[in-house]
Amino acid sequence: xxxxxxxxxxxxxxxxxxxxxxxxxxxxxxxxxxxxxxxxxxxxxxxxxxxxxxxxxxxxxxxxxxxxxxxxxxxxxxxxxxxxxxxxxxxxxxxxxxxxxxxxxxxxxxxxxxxxxxxxxxxxxxxxxxxxxxxxxxxxxxxxxxxxxxxxxxxxxxxxxxxxxxxxxxxxxxxxxxxxxxxxxxxxxxxxxxxxxxxxxxxxxxxxxxxxxxxxxxxxxxxxxxxxxxxxxxxxxxxxxxxxxxxxxxxxxxxxxxxxxxxxxxxxxxxxxxxxxxxxxxxxxxxxxxxxxxxxxxxxxxxxxxxxxxxxxxxxxxxxxxxxxxxxxxxxxxxxxxxxxxxxxxxxxxxxxxxxxxxxxxxxxxxxxxxxxxxxxxxxxxxxxxxxxxxxxxxxxxxxxxxxxxxxxxxxxxxxxxxxxxxxxxxxxxxxxxxxxxxxxxxxxxxxxxxxxxxxxxxxxxxxxxxxxxxxxxxxxxxxxxxxxxxxxxxxxxxxxxxxxxxxxxxxxxxxxxxxxxxxxxxxxxxxxxxxxxxxxxxxxxxxxxxxxxxxxxxxxxxxxxxxxxxxxxxxxxxxxxxxxxxxxxxxxxxxxxxxxxxxxxxxxxxxxxxxxxxxxxxxxxxx
Amino acid sequence: xxxxxxxxxxxxxxxxxxxxxxxxxxxxxxxxxxxxxxxxxxxxxxxxxxxxxxxxxxxxxxxxxxxxxxxxxxxxxx
Numbered sequence: 244x245x246x247x248x249x250x251x252x253x254x255x256x257x258x259x260x261x262x263x264x265x266x267x268x269x270x271x272x273x274x275x276x277x278x279x280x281x282x283x284x285x286x287x288x289x290x291x292x293x294x295x296x297x298x299x300x301x302x303x304x305x306x307x308x309x310x311x312x313x314x315x316x317x318x319x320x321x322x323x324x325x326x327x328x329x330x331x332x333x334x335x336x337x338x339x340x341x342x343x344x345x346x347x348x349x350x351x352x353x354x355x356x357x358x359x360x361x362x363x364x365x366x367x368x369x370x371x372x373x374x375x376x377x378x379x380x381x382x383x384x385x386x387x388x389x390x391x392x393x394x395x396x397x398x399x400x401x402x403x404x405x406x407x408x409x410x411x412x413x414x415x416x417x418x419x420x421x422x423x424x425x426x427x428x429x430x431x432x433x434x435x436x437x438x439x440x441x442x443x444x445x446x447x448x449x450x451x452x453x454x455x456x457x458x459x460x461x462x463x464x465x466x467x468x469x470x471x472x473x474x475x476x477x478x479x480x481x482x483x484x485x486x487x488x489x490x491x492x493x494x495x496x497x498x499x500x501x502x503x504x505x506x507x508x509x510x511x512x513x514x515x516x517x518x519x520x521x522x523x524x525x526x527x528x529x530x531x532x533x534x535x536x537x538x539x540x541x542x543x544x545x546x547x548x549x550x551x552x553x554x555x556x557x558x559x560x561x562x563x564x565x566x567x568x569x570x571x572x573x574x575x576x577x578x579x580x581x582x583x584x585x586x587x588x589x590x591x592x593x594x595x596x597x598x599x600x601x602x603x604x605x606x607x608x609x610x611x612x613x614x615x616x617x618x619x620x621x622x623x624x625x626x627x628x629x630x631x632x633x634x635x636x637x638x639x640x641x642x643x644x645x646x647x648x649x650x651x652x653x654x655x656x657x658x659x660x661x662x663x664x665x666x667x668x669x670x671x672x673x674x675x676x677x678x679x680x681x682x683x684x685x686x687x688x689x690x691x692x693x694x695x696x697x698x699x700x701x702x703x704x705x706x707x708x709x710x711x712x713x714x715x716x717x718x719x720x721x722x723x724x725x726x727x728x729x730x731x732x733x734x735x736x737x738x739x740x741x742x743x744x745x746x747x748x749x750x751x752x753x754x755x756x757x758x759x760x761x762x763x764x765x766x767x768x769x770x771x772x773x774x775x776x777x778x779x780x781x782x783x784x785x786x787x788x789x790x791x792x793x794x795x796x797x798x799x800x801x802x803x804x805x806x807x808x809x810x811x812x813x814x815x816x817x818x819x820x821x822x823x824x825x826x827x828x829x830x831x832x833x834x835x836x837x838x839x840x841x842x843x844x845x846x847x848x849x850x851x852x853x854x855x856x857x858x859x860x861x862x863x864x865x866x867x
Numbered sequence: 868x869x870x871x872x873x874x875x876x877x878x879x880x881x882x883x884x885x886x887x888x889x890x891x892x893x894x895x896x897x898x899x900x901x902x903x904x905x906x907x908x909x910x911x912x913x914x915x916x917x918x919x920x921x922x923x924x925x926x927x928x929x930x931x932x933x934x935x936x937x938x939x940x941x942x943x944x945x
Contacts, residue, residue, distance in 0.1 A: 307895055307896060308892075308895040310891065310895070312892060341922070341923075342922050342923040344897065344921060344922070345896065345897040345920070345921075345923060348895060348897070427891060427894040427895055427899065428894065428899045428900060431894075431897070431899040431902075432899075435901075452924070453907075456907070456908055456917075457908070460908050460909075460910060460911065460917075461911070462911035465911060466911070550926075554908070554910050554915060554917065554926050555910050555911055557910065557914075557915050557928070558910060558911075558912040558913075558914050558915070559912070561928075567915070665888075666887075666888035666889060668888075668889050668892070668927075668928065668930070668931055669915055669926070669927060669928045669931070670889065670892055670893065670896060670925065670926070670927045670931055671925075671926050671927075672896070672923065672924065672925055672926075673908075673917055673924035673925070673926050674924075675923075675924070
């Protein structure tokens with residue numbers, strides 16, 4: 244191995260051991276997040292120094308065993324391959340002191356690699372509160388490596404840990420496994436003997452967890468509590484996010500206007516303003532909703548509540564070919580399918596995971612909301628049902644229900660189609676509850692928003708530029724050369740319109756004309772581009788002038804029949820199309836990366852778009 | 868007796884995990900012979916179940932719990 248400027252320290256441990264807090268405490272702000280090459284899996288690295296020597300700390304995903312069961316675990320373990328360029332010089336192993344035996348199982352496997360190690364007993368406060376006492380000096384002596392007590396929440400023991408890592412050159416005395424046959428029971432026997440020497444259980448006090456869980460998993464209260472959390476989350480995602488979203492739109496608007504003024508009027512200005520700035524705005528505008536959603540999801544996961552939701556939802560979701568662990572991706576899908584699909588990684592069952600990935604994009608993501616809002620305002624009358632329920636709001640709610648039901652029904656169908664190749668099981672730890680670790684949650688929000696920007700942003704930007712070209716240029720009808728695009732101010736003469744007119748016969752049975760056809764194509768960048776396209780088509784100067792777009796759409800008449808183009812039938816058909824169709828290239832790209840196969844994104848594209856076509860066809864033919 | 872069949876309030880120890888595809892996973896999670904276990908929670912529809920495995924909570928479906936053979940603790944009462 245080549246010499247390194249900084250020693251590499253791997254931070255390892257089981258899930259829920261408080262590893263992330265400790266990582267923050269050790270590295271402070273000196274950390275960076277990077278993707279593991281070829282995956283969307285992120286790895287945190289940070290730096291710290293002890294007595295002038297530098298250390299690079301790698302945070303590995305929490306795992307229970309050296310034999311990986313899920314994708315995250317697989318990645319955690321690649322680091323220890325003998326030829327891995329970042330094979331650690333030291334392992335800092337974090338164990339939850341409240342549950343030492345199971346936490347030391349993975350420790351025992353890593354210890355046998357004979358890499359110098361430091362053992363961290365974290366959450367010492369919880370373990371002491373429940374009457375467990377650990378003789379650290381004795382444990383240190385038995386193992387032959389430094390053992391440090393920490394309470395990551397309060398930053399206790401962090402300095403000692405740094406010192407221990409700095410001076411660490413010790414491997415464990417004990418060989419836990421028998422080399423020829425790695426017997427799990429044998430490892431546990433060794434651990435049992437070890438713990439018997441160092442741990443005493445004094446009084447046994449009932450934990451908060453034991454008192455609260457019967458309520459959170461109660462047949463009535465359990466579901467009611469979950470439902471109220473969902474309501475609070477969705478309310479916040481939609482209403483709270485509105486203000487920053489407006490500010491972002493305003494900002495990009497001003498930037499666009501500014502550039503229009505200062506740049507010379509040529510194709511380059513058009514590319515910058517209508518292609519790149521507009522594309523960037525389309526990415527950034529979703530960050531508030533995604534950040535708020537992941538703040539709440541992080542909160543529920545960090546406190547331990549999310550595991551209870553998986554627990555009470557498993558039986559229901561299992562009937563649909565999913566698992567209790569599918570609940571996080573499905574809920575996340577309401578903000579954006581991209582981080583939701585990345586969240587499927589901790590579903591161990593291959594079939595459950597694939598089905599979750601396939602159906603998550605049917606959940607009504609936030610990019611569909613502006614489309615629904617515009618279309619509803621165009622065609623749904625402003626009346627009230629029973630005097631209190633506004634029809635417009637009701638239709639919007641129905642669209643969300645359709646998305647959710649659609650994804651569950653699709654899951655059921657895939658359950659029958661996809662063959663079970665590996666054993667299906669659900670084994671999950673219910674971590675004890677603890678107060679939220681705000682720093683961790685904050686970091687997660689930043690990380691998830693960042694992965695949205697990098698995964699979706701690149702693609703949305705590229706597609707926006709391509710679409711800018713297609714909408715601003717058209718074939719030169721005067722010239723004989725095959726390809727000599729000319730700039731056009733009228734969208735009717737553009738390549739986009741050509742495409743729209745080409746697909747018109749196909750979409751006519753759904754009630755769509757070529758103008759809607761253009762919008763369907765441009766929506767491949769992101770669904771909300773529909774609104775911008777409509778404003779371009781109706782040549783409205785201010786893109787945010789919804790009232791104006793609405794009026795133009797409402798008054799447009801079919802030249803043949805003289806009836807309004809955007810009748811209720813067309814609008815409902817169009818909304819159904821947006822509910823089901825796979826119009827998001829970024830999502831397809833993430834599915835490709837996560838499944839490492841073109842098969843699944845293609846199946847997804849085909850089934851969703853097919854479903855959209857058939858459903859829209861039925862709706863239009865019934866309602867016309 | 869199988870772990871899937873124990874009732875609330877019963878203290879048992881694990882006797883054996885039947886040979887099955889998830890045997891290693893169960894054992895890695897601490898379900899090894901000799902471990903004291905009790906039923907902690909039942910999900911609303913009776914499945915999955917959550918057990919206290921020597922101090923921590925592990926949930927699994929009935930099908931998984933049916934792979935684990937247990938017996939009553941008959942020393943120092945129950």
